[in-house]
Amino acid sequence: SQTIHQWPATLVQPVGSPLSLECTVEGTSNPNLYWYRQAAGRGLQLLFYSVGIGQISSEVPQNLSASRPQDRQFILSSKKLLLSDSGFYLCAWSVHQVSNEKLFFGSGTQLSVL
Amino acid sequence: ILNVEQSPQSLHVQEGDSTNFTCSFPSSNFYALHWYRWETAKSPEALFVMTLNGDEKKKGRISATLNTKEGYSYLYIKGSQPEDSATYLCAPWRGGADGLTFGKGTHLIIQP
Numbered sequence: 001s002q003t004i005h006q007w008p009a010t011l012v013q014p015v016g017s018p019l020s021l022e023c024t025v026e027g028t029s030n031p032n033l034y035w036y037r038q039a040a041g042r043g044l045q046l047l048f049y050s051v052g053i054g055q056i057s058s059e060v061p062q063n064l065s066a067s068r069p070q071d072r073q074f075i076l077s078s079k080k081l082l083l084s085d086s087g088f089y090l091c092a093w094s095v096h097q098v099s100n101e102k103l104f105f106g107s108g109t110q111l112s113v114l
Numbered sequence: 115i116l117n118v119e120q121s122p123q124s125l126h127v128q129e130g131d132s133t134n135f136t137c138s139f140p141s142s143n144f145y146a147l148h149w150y151r152w153e154t155a156k157s158p159e160a161l162f163v164m165t166l167n168g169d170e171k172k173k174g175r176i177s178a179t180l181n182t183k184e185g186y187s188y189l190y191i192k193g194s195q196p197e198d199s200a201t202y203l204c205a206p207w208r209g210g211a212d213g214l215t216f217g218k219g220t221h222l223i224i225q226p
Contacts, residue, residue: 043203
């Protein structure tokens with residue numbers, strides 16, 4: 001069966017510090033991968049998605065970047081965090097290139113930038 | 115960016131009562147509509163994926179309907195139980211691999 005791992009669960013970082021959140025998927029090949037964020041008082045916002053190794057698309061301009069160094073690994077990074085980067089980050093995967101497939105979410109990372 | 119509206123934003127329902135809430139989305143370029151349940155301290159979990167106008171899906175006491183022509187979906191919960199307390203998210207899919215656009219959700223609290 002497929003599983004998705006996301007870590008860390010919580011993170012408190014000072015403004016200007018770097019960030020690295022990691023997500024890995026097991027039990028499937030070539031998944032679509034996604035990073036979502038929920039900021040306070042807002043809905044889930046799509047940040048990045050990837051349909052394959054090294055292929056990253058960004059939905060919104062921001063202080064963050066994403067990378068997919070391996071088929072089932074998705075990393076969210078920042079060189080210098082801003083206060084506005086605080087929020088709850090969720091990684092998700094879906095079956096590759098199949099329409100109407102549901103998303104499977106990781107357990108999330110609560111990021112507080114102080 | 116798709117405009118997805120969910121109402122109400124929050125809802126308090128007495129245990130045993132039935133309830134429903136709404137998701138509105140642009141009817142153009144529609145491919146599918148997803149519903150997710152997000153319980154506190156857990157990950158969002160898919161309830162339904164609906165594609166056809168007039169579609170109705172059911173999972174236990176929870177059901178959903180879809181009107182793609184006018185751009186709305188209803189989620190119904192029959193005989194609410196405490197374990198139904200969660201945020202319910204809807205998300206239309208517009209095709210492609212670029213993920214779903216989520217509404218802000220309806221936060222449902224079931225009061226014993």
